[in-house]
Amino acid sequence: MADKTLNEIRNTFLKYFEKNDHKIVESSNLVPNNDPTLMFANSGMVQFKNVFTGLEKRDYIRATTSQKCVRAGGKHNDLENVGYTPRHHTFFEMLGNFSFGDYFKEQAIHYAWDLITKDFGIDKKQTLCNCIP
Amino acid sequence: MGETGPCGPCSEIFFDHGDHLPGGLPGSKDEDGDRFIEIWNLVFMQFEQVTKDKRINLPKPSVDTGMGLERIAALLQGSHDNYETDHFKKIIGSASEITNVKSDQSNLASFRVIADHLRASSFLIAEGVLPSNEGRGYVLRRIMRRGMRHSHLLGSKEPVFYNLFDTLKNEMSGNYPELVRAESLIKETLKMEEEKFLVLLDRGIKILNDEISKIDKVLPGEVAFKLYDTYGFPLDLTEDILRNKSMSIDTEKFKSLMKESRELAKKNWKGSGDAAVEDIWFGIKDKIEPTEFLGYETNQAEGAVLSLLKDNKEVDQLKQNDEGMIIVNQTPFYGESGGQVGDTGEIVSNDFKFEVTDVQKKLGDLFVHYGKVKSGSIKLQESVELKIDVERRDNTRAYHSATHLLHESLRRVLGTHVTQKGSLVEPSRLRFDFSHMKPILNEEIDKIEEFVNTMVSKKSDVKTRLMTPDEAVQNGALALFGEKYGDEVRVLSMGDEDGKYFSTELCGGTHVKNTGDIGKFKIVSQSSIAAGVRRIEALRDKQLEEYLKNKEKLLNLSAEKDEETIKDLSQQIIKLGGKPSLDETDQKTLIKNLTKQLETISVNAILEDKSKNIIKDEEINGVKLRLQKIDGIPPKELRKLVDKGKKDLGEGIVVVFANKDDKVGLAVGVTDNLTNKFDAVQFVKVGSEIIGGKGGGGRKDFAQAGGQDQSKIEEAFEKLKSLV
Numbered sequence: 001m002a003d004k005t006l007n008e009i010r011n012t013f014l015k016y017f018e019k020n021d022h023k024i025v026e027s028s029n030l031v032p033n034n035d036p037t038l039m040f041a042n043s044g045m046v047q048f049k050n051v052f053t054g055l056e057k058r059d060y061i062r063a064t065t066s067q068k069c070v071r072a073g074g075k076h077n078d079l080e081n082v083g084y085t086p087r088h089h090t091f092f093e094m095l096g097n098f099s100f101g102d103y104f105k106e107q108a109i110h111y112a113w114d115l116i117t118k119d120f121g122i123d124k125k126q127t128l129c130n131c132i133p
Numbered sequence: 134m135g136e137t138g139p140c141g142p143c144s145e146i147f148f149d150h151g152d153h154l155p156g157g158l159p160g161s162k163d164e165d166g167d168r169f170i171e172i173w174n175l176v177f178m179q180f181e182q183v184t185k186d187k188r189i190n191l192p193k194p195s196v197d198t199g200m201g202l203e204r205i206a207a208l209l210q211g212s213h214d215n216y217e218t219d220h221f222k223k224i225i226g227s228a229s230e231i232t233n234v235k236s237d238q239s240n241l242a243s244f245r246v247i248a249d250h251l252r253a254s255s256f257l258i259a260e261g262v263l264p265s266n267e268g269r270g271y272v273l274r275r276i277m278r279r280g281m282r283h284s285h286l287l288g289s290k291e292p293v294f295y296n297l298f299d300t301l302k303n304e305m306s307g308n309y310p311e312l313v314r315a316e317s318l319i320k321e322t323l324k325m326e327e328e329k330f331l332v333l334l335d336r337g338i339k340i341l342n343d344e345i346s347k348i349d350k351v352l353p354g355e356v357a358f359k360l361y362d363t364y365g366f367p368l369d370l371t372e373d374i375l376r377n378k379s380m381s382i383d384t385e386k387f388k389s390l391m392k393e394s395r396e397l398a399k400k401n402w403k404g405s406g407d408a409a410v411e412d413i414w415f416g417i418k419d420k421i422e423p424t425e426f427l428g429y430e431t432n433q434a435e436g437a438v439l440s441l442l443k444d445n446k447e448v449d450q451l452k453q454n455d456e457g458m459i460i461v462n463q464t465p466f467y468g469e470s471g472g473q474v475g476d477t478g479e480i481v482s483n484d485f486k487f488e489v490t491d492v493q494k495k496l497g498d499l500f501v502h503y504g505k506v507k508s509g510s511i512k513l514q515e516s517v518e519l520k521i522d523v524e525r526r527d528n529t530r531a532y533h534s535a536t537h538l539l540h541e542s543l544r545r546v547l548g549t550h551v552t553q554k555g556s557l558v559e560p561s562r563l564r565f566d567f568s569h570m571k572p573i574l575n576e577e578i579d580k581i582e583e584f585v586n587t588m589v590s591k592k593s594d595v596k597t598r599l600m601t602p603d604e605a606v607q608n609g610a611l612a613l614f615g616e617k618y619g620d621e622v623r624v625l626s627m628g629d630e631d632g633k634y635f636s637t638e639l640c641g642g643t644h645v646k647n648t649g650d651i652g653k654f655k656i657v658s659q660s661s662i663a664a665g666v667r668r669i670e671a672l673r674d675k676q677l678e679e680y681l682k683n684k685e686k687l688l689n690l691s692a693e694k695d696e697e698t699i700k701d702l703s704q705q706i707i708k709l710g711g712k713p714s715l716d717e718t719d720q721k722t723l724i725k726n727l728t729k730q731l732e733t734i735s736v737n738a739i740l741e742d743k744s745k746n747i748i749k750d751e752e753i754n755g756v757k758l759r760l761q762k763i764d765g766i767p768p769k770e771l772r773k774l775v776d777k778g779k780k781d782l783g784e785g786i787v788v789v790f791a792n793k794d795d796k797v798g799l800a801v802g803v804t805d806n807l808t809n810k811f812d813a814v815q816f817v818k819v820g821s822e823i824i825g826g827k828g829g830g831g832r833k834d835f836a837q838a839g840g841q842d843q844s845k846i847e848e849a850f851e852k853l854k855s856l857v
Contacts, residue, residue, distance in 0.1 A: 006206040006220040007307065013200070027309075029260050031269060031427065036437040036462055036516055037137075039269060040257075045139075045176075045197040052139040053181055054192050066202060066308070070253055072272055079276065082249050083242035083283070086167065086207075086214035090276055091253035093202040101193025105177050108196040112146060112173055120209060128147040128169065130159055 009120075010066050013095045016115050017064035022097055025060075027068045040070035044096030051100050061102040067094045139191055141179040148172050150213045167213050173200040216245050220304055224248040227300040232289045243283040250280030251297050258322050259315040261430040263599045264621075267498065268425035268463070274326070278367065281330045292327035295320040321598050325621070329601065337366035341374060350379075354386020361387075362394065395419070413445060414495040417460065423498035425463040428476070428643060429597075433520045436461030438513055442501075451487070452510040459487060459502045459511070465521050466502060468494035472556030473533050473642040478521035485509035485517070528560035528676075530643040531651045534595060535585065535673050536563050537644075538628055538651070541636035542584035543567060543669075546577050554666050558642070561676055569667045578656050585654045588636075592649030593629035600624050602639070610637045653677055695720040702727040709734045739765050750782070753857045756807070757785030760850050766791045768798030771837060775802035786811060788820070788853055792843040797824050799849070800837045808833040816853055823849040 004012070014024050028047035030040045035049060044067040050056035072079040072090040081088040097111060116122045147159055147169045156166020176197045180188045203215040210218055216225065225244045229236050236244045257273045264274035277294075284293040298320055306312040312319070337360055344356045352375060360366040368387065375381055421439040440460040441448050451457045459480060466489065469475040475492035486507040493501050502519075511517065536558055543551045547569055555566035573581075600608065605624045627648055628635025645651060652674025662668045672680050699720070703713035706727065711734040717723040739745045745764040752758065759778045766774075771789055778787030779802050787802040801816040813836035817829045821838035824845050829838020 004206075004209060006202065006218050007304070009206045009209055010202055010308065013202075013205075029430075030257060031260055031262060031430065033427070033431050033434045036435040039272065044199050048197070049138055052178055052191065052195050052197070068256055068309070070257065072253065072276055079279065083246035086216060087170075087201075087204060089203060089215070089249050089252075091249065091256055095200040095202050095205070096198045097196070098198070099196035101195055104194050104196060108175055108177070108198065109144065112175055112198065116146065116173070120205070122148065122208070126149045126151075128149060128159070129144060130147070131142070131144050133142045 010093065010095065012119055013115070014064055014066060016119050017062075017097045017111070020062075020111060022062040022064040023060040025063045025065050027065055027093075030068050030070050040072070041067060042069050042071050043067065044069075044094045045098065048098055048100070058100070061100045063098045063100075065096055065098075067096065069094050137182045137184065139178040139181050139195070139197075140188070141177045141191075141194075143174055143176040145171050146173040146175070148208055150208075154213060170204065170208070170213060172205055172208060173198060216241075216248065221245075221248050223304060224251065224297065224300055227297055228284075228293065231293055231296050232284060232287045234287045234289075240287060243286050246283040247280055247287075247293070247297070250276050250283075251294055251301055254280065254294070254323065255298060255301055255312065255319050256309070258319045259309075259311040263322060264326050267423045270425075275367075275369070277323070277326050278330050278370070281327050282334065282370065282373075284327075285331070285334060290331070292324050292331070294327055295323040298323060317596070318598060321600075325600060325604070333365055334370075337364050337370070338374070340364065341366070341371065345375075345378065345380065348380070350381065352380060352382045354383040354388075354390055357382045357384075357387045358390040358394075362390075413442070413447070414499060417447070418496050418499060421460065421499075422462065424460065424500035426465075426467070426500065427463055428465040428467050428521070428526075431465050432523050432526065433518070434463060434465045435516055435518050436463050438511060438515050438517055441511065441513060450510055450512045451506050453506050453508055455506045456504070457506070459504075459517075460499060461502075461517060461519065464492075464500050464502070464519055466492040466500060466519060467521075467526070467529075467643055468492045468500045470494055471558075471640060471642050472536070473529060473558040474560070476521040476526055476529075478519070478525075480504075480511075480517050480519050482511070482515060482517045483509065485511045487511065487517075489521075525560045526643065527650075528674075529558060531645050531673060532560070532563040533558045533640075533642045534627060534644045534648065535651050535654055535671065536565055537625060537636045537638050537640070538585045538588050538648070538654075539563070539565055539581070539669070539671060540567075540638070541628070542581045543569075545584055546580045547573065562670060562672055564668060564670050566662060566666055566668045568665055570665050572661070573659050573667065573669075578659070582655055585651075588628035588630075589648050589651045589654060591629045592647055593627070594647055595625065595627040595644050596634070597644075598624045598626070605637075605639055608637055610639050655681075692720065695724060698724055699727060702731055706731050706734055709738050736766055736770055739763060751854075753854060756811075756857050757782045758854065758857060759785065759787045760854075761787070761789045762846060763789070763791045765793050767793050768796070768800075768837070768839065771798050771800035772835065775800045775835060778802060779804050786816070786857065788816065788850070790824075790843075790846045790849070792846075795841065795843075797826070797840045797843050797846065798837070799824065799826070799829070799840065800835070801831075801853075802835050803833060805834060811857075816856060819856065820849045820853055823852060 018024050028041060032038050032041050032046055035046065038046065044065050051058055070091050071077060078088045079090055082090055099108065117124055150168050150170060154166065154168040156168030157163030159169055178195045178197055179191055181191050182188045203218060206218045207213060207215045215221065225236055225248050228244055228247050234240065254273060254277050262269050262273050264270055264277055280294065302312045302316065340360060344352060357368060357371050360371055361368055372382060417440050427434050438459060439462055441451050442458040443451060443455055466476040466478065467473065469492065478489050480487040480489060480502060486509060487504050488507050489502045489504040491503040495501050536556055540553060551567050551569055553567055557564040599621050602622050605622050608624065610624050622639045623641055624637060625640045625644055626634035626637045654671060654673045655677050656669055656671045657680060658670045660668050706713045711730065713727055714730060717726055747762045749760045759782055761774060761778060768791060771791055774789045775787050778789065782804065784804050784806055789800045791798045799817060799820045801813040803811045803813045812833050814831055814833065817831060817836035817838045821827060821829050821840050824840030825842040826838050826840030829836060831837055
């Protein structure tokens with residue numbers, strides 16, 4: 001994967017889940033229209049909040065997105081750190097896969113492991129996992 | 134996610150970059166190092182956090198995962214630094230070229246900031262967020278200015294960001310087409326903000342350095358406030374510059390000055406109406422943030438209730454059937470301004486339903502929703518969903534855009550002396566008042582309508598830009614009457630005229646995306662409302678169709694009615710032995726002619742009817758006297774009868790009474806050779822008093838008066854006889 005561009009990596013992720021029956025859904029707007037406590041979309045699940053709680057129905061139960069996020073105001077505010085670390089951003093994209101009452105832990109972990117070790121080709125030995133109850 | 138919502142246990146996947154980098158295992162005290170990097174978080178959602186202390190089980194367990202693209206890209210490209218990916222290298226490379234500065238360890242932070250903030254700013258502007266002094270616009274402004282400060286630190290004296298945008302666009306527009314759609318808005322906004330900021334920065338830094346040389350450790354609050362209030366130099370920037378010199382600000386003083394300035398604004402406020410009511414808004418404004426208006430982009434949004442009012446007092450709750458007002462932190466509802474009426478719609482949550490009948494802006498930026506609770510109740514801090522009446526808004530904005538096209542068309546056809554004097558934009562019509570000295574000719578109306586309809590039929594996109602007022606004027610913008618303008622203004626351009634915009638105006642209202650959405654346009658009335666001010670009313674699209682349909686119906690209806698009147702009049706004329714003259718083709722004129730004919734013929738009929746027209750000729754003291762009484766003749770016929778009487782007598786006095794519809798008319802004529810002995814005015818005066826009228830008037834040879842009591846006509850005759 002070393003020669004893949006950022007654009008290609010985004011594509012690899014989305015296509016992997018599309019291959020596994022996920023619908024590729026467009027990023028929602030940065031200005032959320034479904035959460036007054038939120039200044040900007042800050043994670044992939046924001047646009048699906050009401051789908052998770054059962055308030056809203058969509059015509060798919062598996063989705064994958066690359067979501068535009070801004071963390072620069074409100075609860076998550078990374079503005080003052082940006083520049084001084086190698087990994088802080090005010091704007092970033094969050095890749096994600098979602099199951100709305102469909103598959104659960106086992107399948108989700110399988111997909112994640114399959115994607116990073118096979119399609120992304122990351123060395124298992126360099127990978128660690130934890131579990132936060 | 135906010136503080137409430139779905140949640141559950143999670144599993145995180147980390148990558149070990151190797152022991153050449155510092156950092157401990159996740160969960161250890163050194164976990165924040167660069168060695169072990171979290172790459173993917175898998176959340177297994179089993180619960181919903183309803184309030185801070187309450188969580189319930191979700192009906193169906195779900196999965197939500199998140200992986201930072203920049204981070205995984207860095208990893209897969211063999212780095213732990215997101216800014217070392219191909220994507221960021223391209224942007225930083227461009228920044229280095231444009232600023233003519235090589236990136237190295239000493240200026241790395243500035244390049245990272247520029248690259249990151251360019252992305253955030255561009256994507257936010259693409260969604261219609263524009264730099265301002267509140268809400269999301271303020272966060273954007275802070276991001277932009279922070280970025281610009283770093284390009285300034287690199288030594289750049291010219292705007293950088295708008296030149297950098299092309300690189301970002303090439304990189305990301307494949308996945309995010311909004312960057313192409315909003316390209317000009319993004320570039321112009323970046324350029325304008327940067328130019329403004331460079332001026333502000335130079336000026337502020339000069340003043341600040343001056344002040345710094347006078348102090349030891351703490352900058353007086355007065356200076357920081359003056360920088361902020363007078364020079365627009367942000368407090369955080371002042372703090373930042375001082376921090377680098379290990380100095381600080383007297384923030385207590387700064388805050389108290391801010392408060393004083395707000396108090397002063399309150400005192401100087403010249404609001405309309407009841408002072409006590411207006412006062413409430415100041416109390417509320419001190420407590421809550423300005424409302425963020427989302428309505429340029431969306432018709433529906435959630436908001437948190439910040440203030441509730443009933444009977445002009447703040448309350449904690451609104452209940453069923455209460456009439457009141459609601460203020461939320463953000464709203465898609467347009468508040469009445471610039472002639473455009475406020476939106477209507479509803480605010481709902483669970484069983485609560487509030488019908489919004491109007492929205493007004495208070496103190497500039499508090500959006501107050503007026504209406505009535507249809508069901509349920511609402512308390513402060515609760516979340517609500519706000520939905521505007523979309524059809525109504527669509528119509529309103531089409532009328533607003535039509536107003537802009539009309540304004541420019543008026544200037545083209547009537548001349549540039551045309552300036553707006555007033556405007557009303559409703560969902561069902563528009564009204565536009567403007568300076569113009571004379572009525573608009575029909576040919577001019579045709580030309581004006583043609584201009585507007587041509588722009589509509591070209592179906593060109595409407596463009597919104599943000600500029601300084603000066604720039605806007607340079608761009609030929611017409612300022613709309615009744616709006617207050619701040620540091621920057623929204624500029625609306627629309628209509629395609631050989632690739633140039635037909636109309637450019639300053640405007641905070643909502644508009645169509647494309648001129649085609651306006652539909653067919655027509656001026657339906659013009660009038661004068663004051664010296665030199667004309668008013669036009671116009672309709673478009675469906676309402677115009679409706680209007681034209683109704684007009685045709687009305688015309689048909691009145692034509693039918695006219696036909697009946699004509700028939701009726703003709704029959705009456707025939708009944709009186711006349712022959713109706715029906716040569717005239719225009720219905721209205723024909724009705725007029727026939728009415729006249731009928732009048733003449735009925736008068737003649739009465740005159741010939743001996744029971745209705747009683748004439749008594751007498752001679753008293755050698756003076757010939759005619760006493761005439763006629764039933765059913767209007768007073769305007771009296772003079773004719775008097776003249777005829779005088780002719781018949783040759784020399785004498787003529788007295789005529791005519792009564793019709795409970796009114797009595799009296800006329801007296803004296804032949805010229807007797808006017809030295811008798812005065813017609815005198816006769817009329819005496820006579821009218823008897824029949825219950827007032828003196829009347831005229832000359833010695835002819836006078837006329839009115840009265841009501843026809844039973845006294847005989848009595849009046851006798852009295853008049855005694856005068857001879």
